[in-house]
Amino acid sequence: MTKKERFKFTKTLIKQLRERRENTYYGDTEVPPLHLKTNTNGNGYFYLIKRVQGKKVFVSYGSSDEMTVEQARKAALDDIELMRQGINPNEEKAAIRERRLNSFTYADLFAAYKADFQVRIKAGERRPKSLEDAQSLFKLHTKPFFKNKDVRDLTNDDARKIISDLKTAKSPAISNKCLTQIKSIFNYAKKEGLISDNHFAVAKKFAEQPRERVLTQEEEIRLLAALDEEPQVFKDIVLIALLTGQRKSCVLSLRWEEIDPQQRIWTIPASKAKSKKGLVVPLIPAAMEILNRRSQEAEQGEVFVFPNKRSKLGHVVEKTGQGSFWRRVTKRAGLYSDDKAQRLTFHDLRRSTATRMARAGIELAIIQKALGHSSIAITQRTYAHHDLSQVRAGLEHISNEPQTAVELLKEQLRALTPEQRKELLGGL
Numbered sequence: 001m002t003k004k005e006r007f008k009f010t011k012t013l014i015k016q017l018r019e020r021r022e023n024t025y026y027g028d029t030e031v032p033p034l035h036l037k038t039n040t041n042g043n044g045y046f047y048l049i050k051r052v053q054g055k056k057v058f059v060s061y062g063s064s065d066e067m068t069v070e071q072a073r074k075a076a077l078d079d080i081e082l083m084r085q086g087i088n089p090n091e092e093k094a095a096i097r098e099r100r101l102n103s104f105t106y107a108d109l110f111a112a113y114k115a116d117f118q119v120r121i122k123a124g125e126r127r128p129k130s131l132e133d134a135q136s137l138f139k140l141h142t143k144p145f146f147k148n149k150d151v152r153d154l155t156n157d158d159a160r161k162i163i164s165d166l167k168t169a170k171s172p173a174i175s176n177k178c179l180t181q182i183k184s185i186f187n188y189a190k191k192e193g194l195i196s197d198n199h200f201a202v203a204k205k206f207a208e209q210p211r212e213r214v215l216t217q218e219e220e221i222r223l224l225a226a227l228d229e230e231p232q233v234f235k236d237i238v239l240i241a242l243l244t245g246q247r248k249s250c251v252l253s254l255r256w257e258e259i260d261p262q263q264r265i266w267t268i269p270a271s272k273a274k275s276k277k278g279l280v281v282p283l284i285p286a287a288m289e290i291l292n293r294r295s296q297e298a299e300q301g302e303v304f305v306f307p308n309k310r311s312k313l314g315h316v317v318e319k320t321g322q323g324s325f326w327r328r329v330t331k332r333a334g335l336y337s338d339d340k341a342q343r344l345t346f347h348d349l350r351r352s353t354a355t356r357m358a359r360a361g362i363e364l365a366i367i368q369k370a371l372g373h374s375s376i377a378i379t380q381r382t383y384a385h386h387d388l389s390q391v392r393a394g395l396e397h398i399s400n401e402p403q404t405a406v407e408l409l410k411e412q413l414r415a416l417t418p419e420q421r422k423e424l425l426g427g428l
Helices: 011-019 069-084 089-101 106-122 128-146 156-169 172-191 217-227 232-244 248-252 285-297 325-332 347-359 364-371 388-400 406-415 418-426
Strands: 002-007 024-028 034-038 044-052 055-063 265-268 279-282
Touching: 011 034, 011 044, 034 069, 044 069, 055 069, 055 089, 069 089, 106 128, 106 172, 128 156, 128 172, 156 172, 217 232, 217 325, 232 248, 232 285, 232 325, 232 347, 347 364
Parallel strands: 002 024
Antiparallel strands: 024 034, 034 044, 044 055, 265 279
16 A cells, blocks of 8 residues: 555545545645545545554544544544543543443443332332333433433532433423432432442422312313213213222222222222322222122123223223323313313322312321322321221212312311321322
8 A cells, every 4th residue: 555645635535536446545734644545445534643652553533434524633633632641542442432331321220220120010019100100201301311421430510410401401390200210210229239329319309389289069060071972981980080089090900809899998909009008998889880880881801990902901091191081071171271280180180089078077197098198297007096987988078068169178278287288289
């Protein structure tokens, strides 16, 4: 191979040199150590030739098809600066590749966390729905902020920047969920010895206002009227949610084996409960009427109370997004709004049930037991003072309350102490 003259490299000139199909190389007049190597196949490659500590070093950059002249010059100048510092660019690149191969990224950390989560699901300690939510949050929100950085090399400054970027890019609600997940994952990693420090341990969340949206009597009439235009299964789902105060995931995945028609109770297994503890829910007559009807109409061997053969899970799935039955119904009833604070969510049904029980004068501890909601303010000893008959009586008030009791609701809520109001409305 022979070396020919130097040129000021340009895109046009490089094309002409490659078309000669000669096995040779050329120098750049702008950055003298930068060269272009051509061959008989018409290819061209950028590389650097420079002596470092008496030894000639060759640094390859890549094809002129994939790299512009400007990019090649910048890469060459960067490597020349490394050489001035006594660093061999090839050795530096090899070290970087080695670090990448042995790096432990946030994605790797989440994979370990997920594996542990799956073990806990099998043990009945965690819910599959929680893992589904965690994976969605990781993929859509938290992962991009860590990029491919090795989590073992994170510093307090890195953590502060990630938190700052997160709070700037995301809404307060999403930001708080992300911080909860990040803290949880890094706590797990530290406990397992995967990292030495959790730089996110003291990260502060946004102060969020408790959601207080509840369904009024007038709104309930509109909601049920709107449901009349939907298949019966959707109306039954909403009514069971209102008459039991249970979470959407528990209602939708309700199995016949969880219902005891003789005792008139619904036993929610710990694997489904957010509190990770099993819950026994009394079923009032209005709820039993729906369940008895659905039982008579169910196909032989049907597992779910609200089945859907097209769903991978086997039961009705409701994401509340565009095209969902909840979106259709709330729009039809005039209960949907672009303002999240004003629109009626499925979870507001649960809060509405709790509010009506409070309006009926039911103690807060009874309401919390009925909903299976854990609280540091109400101890397990307090819960133990109330049996299922009291919970059943509280739920009975839902169907027996006066139809014109909106003002009574306001008075009852005003009668609650600030602590009780926060626990009732903010904790749900």
